[in-house]
Amino acid sequence: MKTSRAAAFLVALAAPFAIGVATTAHASAQPVANSAITGALSSPQVQYVPASTVSRQNAVESAEAYLSISAFSRQGLIEQLEYEGFSTADAEYAVDHITVDWNEQAAKSAETYLEISSFSRQGLIEQLEYEGFTPAQARYGVTAVGL
Known part of the structure; x- marks a missing residue:
């Protein structure tokens, strides 16, 4: 009996570390479940982690807004987002995360x-x-x- 209690205690203790702990909460966070932990527990444990940064989400929204009013090439849209002050990384992320x-x-x-x-x-x-x-x-x- 001591072995099964000890194993259950270790699983419960390790669960937050195996799942991953988000350091920040975000409105558009997406659930992430760890299947190794899910099998050991009676119900799945879900931890929310940010899908992207606020700046990247803003860049995505700006990219979609630009495309709703004008036609752009991929490179032209990246350059427009950079002109608006987004970093190259955020602009490229935005263009790669919209359907065009x-x-x-x-x-x-x-x-x-x-x-x-x-x-x-x-x-x-x-x-x-x-x-x-x-x-x-x-x-x-x-x-x-x-x-």
Whole structure:
């Protein structure tokens, strides 16, 4: 009997360390469960750890807001976020944690350019590449608008 009580005591004592202790609480924290501990206890033990920093979450929100009003290439959006004062790491994190169809963004950007000026196919491809779209994205965008 002493062995099973000792084992139960060690599992209970080690649980906070095996699960991981969050040093800060955050509104968008995500639950993390440790399966090794879960099997030893009658109910799963869940500890909340931050999904990302506040700055990164703000960068994600800003990236989404920019995309709702204008078309951007991946690189162009990163540069815009940096211009707004986000670090390169936070800007890249934001762009990597949103769902974006970069081909669609290239097509929207091509359409916007054609609304304000005339372009040859090659000229518009070069303009989109200058804006940070890849050559394939630029060709897709130009083709999508009929050039």
